[in-house]
Amino acid sequence: MVKIRLTRGGAKKRPFYHVIVTDQRSARDGRNIERVGYYNPVASGNDKPYELDLERMKHWVGLGAQMSEKVSDLYKQASKAA
Numbered sequence: 001m002v003k004i005r006l007t008r009g010g011a012k013k014r015p016f017y018h019v020i021v022t023d024q025r026s027a028r029d030g031r032n033i034e035r036v037g038y039y040n041p042v043a044s045g046n047d048k049p050y051e052l053d054l055e056r057m058k059h060w061v062g063l064g065a066q067m068s069e070k071v072s073d074l075y076k077q078a079s080k081a082a
Helices: 054-062 069-081
Strands: 002-011 014-023 034-039 050-052
Touching: 002 054, 002 069, 034 054, 034 069, 050 069, 054 069
Parallel strands: none
Antiparallel strands: 002 014, 014 034, 034 050
């Protein structure tokens, strides 16, 4: 099954996540199919806390991809803002 989920990056104590489309069997930071955005939980100042490509996410969900819980929350926030 194809999943849309977060993969961790960033430094120690400064997390940064990429929103990716991947096979559910691959490791968290392993191979991915496509990168569709990012999430920065410690954004401050003029930094954007998240950015998502809503059209690509709709495309993948239309093909049967499942979103993780956090990605689903981010998607709802981004849809309201757009």
